[in-house]
Amino acid sequence: MNFLYVAYGATWAIHIVYLVTLVRRYSRLRREVDELKKSR
Amino acid sequence: MRKAFPILGVLTAILLSYALYLAMLVAPREQTMGDVQRIFYYHVPSAWTAFLLFFINFIGSIQYLVRRNPVSDKVANWTIITLAVLCCIGGVVVAVVPDLKAALPEGTEPSAIGTTGVIIAIAYFVIRKYFNIDAVDALAVTTAEVGVVFCTVVLVTGPLWARPVWGIWWTWDVRLTSTLVLWLIYVSYLILRRFSSSGQTPVMAAALAVFGALDVPLVYFSIWIFRTQHPQPVIGGGGSIDPRMLHVLLMNWLAFLCFAYLVCWSRYRLEIIKREVEEAQALESLLEPRSAPR
Amino acid sequence: MSGPPGVTFETLKKDIRLEWRSKDAINSMLFFALLVVVVFSFSFDPNAEESRLIAGGLVWVAFLFAAVVALNQTWARELRNQVLDAYRVSPAPANSLFLAKAIGNFIFVTVLEALMVPLFVVFYKLRVLGPAWQLVPVAVLGTWAIVVNGTFFAAMSLRTRSREIMLPLLLFPITIPALISTVEATTTILVGDPTTSAKFWIVLLATYDVMFTIACLALFETVLHAE
Numbered sequence: 001m002n003f004l005y006v007a008y009g010a011t012w013a014i015h016i017v018y019l020v021t022l023v024r025r026y027s028r029l030r031r032e033v034d035e036l037k038k039s040r
Numbered sequence: 041m042r043k044a045f046p047i048l049g050v051l052t053a054i055l056l057s058y059a060l061y062l063a064m065l066v067a068p069r070e071q072t073m074g075d076v077q078r079i080f081y082y083h084v085p086s087a088w089t090a091f092l093l094f095f096i097n098f099i100g101s102i103q104y105l106v107r108r109n110p111v112s113d114k115v116a117n118w119t120i121i122t123l124a125v126l127c128c129i130g131g132v133v134v135a136v137v138p139d140l141k142a143a144l145p146e147g148t149e150p151s152a153i154g155t156t157g158v159i160i161a162i163a164y165f166v167i168r169k170y171f172n173i174d175a176v177d178a179l180a181v182t183t184a185e186v187g188v189v190f191c192t193v194v195l196v197t198g199p200l201w202a203r204p205v206w207g208i209w210w211t212w213d214v215r216l217t218s219t220l221v222l223w224l225i226y227v228s229y230l231i232l233r234r235f236s237s238s239g240q241t242p243v244m245a246a247a248l249a250v251f252g253a254l255d256v257p258l259v260y261f262s263i264w265i266f267r268t269q270h271p272q273p274v275i276g277g278g279g280s281i282d283p284r285m286l287h288v289l290l291m292n293w294l295a296f297l298c299f300a301y302l303v304c305w306s307r308y309r310l311e312i313i314k315r316e317v318e319e320a321q322a323l324e325s326l327l328e329p330r331s332a333p334r
Numbered sequence: 335m336s337g338p339p340g341v342t343f344e345t346l347k348k349d350i351r352l353e354w355r356s357k358d359a360i361n362s363m364l365f366f367a368l369l370v371v372v373v374f375s376f377s378f379d380p381n382a383e384e385s386r387l388i389a390g391g392l393v394w395v396a397f398l399f400a401a402v403v404a405l406n407q408t409w410a411r412e413l414r415n416q417v418l419d420a421y422r423v424s425p426a427p428a429n430s431l432f433l434a435k436a437i438g439n440f441i442f443v444t445v446l447e448a449l450m451v452p453l454f455v456v457f458y459k460l461r462v463l464g465p466a467w468q469l470v471p472v473a474v475l476g477t478w479a480i481v482v483n484g485t486f487f488a489a490m491s492l493r494t495r496s497r498e499i500m501l502p503l504l505l506f507p508i509t510i511p512a513l514i515s516t517v518e519a520t521t522t523i524l525v526g527d528p529t530t531s532a533k534f535w536i537v538l539l540a541t542y543d544v545m546f547t548i549a550c551l552a553l554f555e556t557v558l559h560a561e
Contacts, residue, residue: 007079007200224507235494247553258511
């Protein structure tokens with residue numbers, strides 16, 4: 001039974017980790033866009 | 041377009057929760073394996089989603105390679121159409137000739153051959169219509185990355201299911217090994233994209249994707265022969281499925297497909313913005329002669 | 335001799351002559367393979383029957399790693415003296431260059447195998463119980479599988495960071511079916527069980543070789559002109 005919860009938990013952990021990396025890449029891009037706008 | 045995203049996000053979350061509820065509580069308890077079998081409702085949809093995403097990547101890679109040249113583009117278009125027609129003819133032939141019909145794997149209808157060919161052709165032309173050549177490459181990166189995520193889920197949930205049920209973490213059976221090889225190929229694809237510094241990265245990555253696509257059937261076949269010579273336990277066996285379980289399985293697949301769509305959409309937008317930013321940065325560095333030392 | 339076969343042949347002759355004079359690739363491959371044999375020999379001490387079961391895998395792993403050593407150097411020489419750029423602007427078809435490199439690598443790895451096999455026989459007390467002649471097509475097809483894809487991926491790795499790591503990273507997953515076939519065929523022939531046959535594996539290897547040779551030839555021009 002434990003394995004069942006670990007499996008479901010691991011699935012969502014993997015997805016959440018990926019989504020977090022996406023969010024971080026977005027914010028880094030946002031910063032770069034702001035820098036570009038400032039230097040104009 | 042952007043306003044739809046949060047709404048779809050909420051709908052997908054609801055769908056996923058419902059699917060989880062179905063998987064945990066509504067689906068009947070499996071006789072031999074018990075509740076651990078419910079991992080199946082996450083393992084299988086993740087696998088199907090990963091394969092679908094890798095398939096889209098394959099189409100995108102082919103398109104990136106052939107659409108650079110108008111001649112190869114036309115040739116590819118007609119090849120796809122011809123293949124679809126051949127599949128339909130093949131489906132009819134198999135349905136009519138009893139020996140061939142018997143040779144099909146259990147549960148497959150001859151019409152599936154025709155349908156598969158047509159669906160592949162439709163997918164090819166739909167992608168071709170809505171994505172120009174640079175967008176197709178962005179699509180390739182997106183589906184490769186999200187595909188690897190889903191494939192990782194498959195490779196993690198697989199052993200977690202196998203261990204309590206069959207006592208082993210891993211076995212070199214056809215499906216597991218093919219999935220592992222597919223994962224390895226696409227991880228190397230992503231590493232190639234990251235480590236390649238030339239402007240022709242998309243071309244090389246597309247070539248690798250084509251190689252990978254050629255490879256996977258061979259992997260499947262080689263492990264199949266290996267297995268007939270060294271029989272080993274079959275994980276997740278075949279056979280018919282209880283219709284209530286099928287319903288839960290399909291609901292989970294639908295939920296994960298919606299989820300995958302949203303993740304791909306986000307990743308795709310990220311890729312497009314990233315490319316625009318890089319272009320802008322390159323332009324900036326060209327237009328700033330004062331900062332360069334004389 | 336002119337035309338594409340001529341270009342291939344001339345390039346091949348040049349590579350073999352250069353290699354014969356410096357013996358760079360052969361020496362490093364040989365030493366590496368020898369190290370692998372000795373280390374494995376210490377780690378496993380099989381009796382004759384066990385060694386027939388595991389030798390197939392060990393031998394081909396040793397050859398694979400040694401081949402990677404050679405493959406990494408394939409294009410390095412061309413890059414150093416801007417020969418690669420010269421090829422790109424010349425009217426010579428890209429495939430001739432590719433074939434010349436692939437055949438050259440094939441010859442080097444085959445020479446290595448010929449030198450290593452007696453060592454393996456001695457260290458692992460090997461005796462072939464099955465049809466030994468079948469080992470020849472297995473060796474030829476298996477080596478070609480590694481070499482043809484290896485030469486292609488070596489060209490792809492040229493423009494990446496960590497070039498030496500990139501080649502095995504790209505090569506190993508793709509060559510898995512070929513490796514399975516080669517190892518299984520070799521083991522089947524060594525063990526010589528009359529109920530098994532290496533024929534399926536040899537056919538599968540041949541299919542793999544044909545498919546990927548065509549794929550490499552079709553896509554090499556694209557990869558060569560990538561800059």
